[in-house]
Amino acid sequence: MLQLQVEKLPTAADMMLSLKELFGETDRAARFEAMRKIMTSSMPEGTSVREHVLKMMENLNEIELLGGQIDADTKIDMILHSLPKSYENFRLNTILTKKDYTLAELLVDLVAAEGLMGRTPQALFSAQSGPSSSKGGKKKKPAKKKGAANSGSKSVAPSGGDIGKLIVPF
Template structure:
């Protein structure tokens, strides 16, 4: 072979299909990845970024909007409002900006859950105490002035 370009071309011919197969495997991994409710958003987005980087290294490239759309479609239902706001406001994020926004949203979810748990915990305890007091008061009245049926 006369030049390095000829050698490269000849090597791509038999091994090019492997690169395509590897790209298909990486794309399948990206498209089949779905976040569960319990998964921390940061780790999940980093996992998606690694899939996207692998595809890019293998020679294929997805534009930024498509990458964001793929990530947003893979989020659980708890992020539906975030997805809706993204579409309604026609925001354009980079992947790092998306990560930051999603982390803020996740923090709001956690605060909301803590507040709801505190409200449920305090209200259920107070109701239980009131019921016991009412029962004791009813029993006391029943024994003092109650009439037994025979």
């Protein structure tokens, strides 16, 4: 039955297209699957940013090979969006400085940022869990200074004090 259908087609390319439509995965379905991988991708804390970005780039290239079109800025945004919270400063700096990245430049800067953060999975885990305490991790409230009245007026830092510690009650 297939032979009869294919024999009627004028060229080999038409025959291949017909067979691909019948049995092959369509480009749209494959493109959709690659896009799903990108949109649901999230880099776990403590893993290699290099491996994550390379995987994202692989999925972006697959979309393009299947006929999808994603502009360069959107590719960068997709990768930045998939990064964990520990890269929030990097993400904000990139957005605020409006730096135009290529994928390769982004990869280099992210690997450098990872090195500067000095985050190994063990260090990251201990940093996220916070200080360990035998009292259930409760923090002590700072003691109030003697003689400090809450009269609603502005408090002034002592001479030689840090201006950033100026307290202004509302």
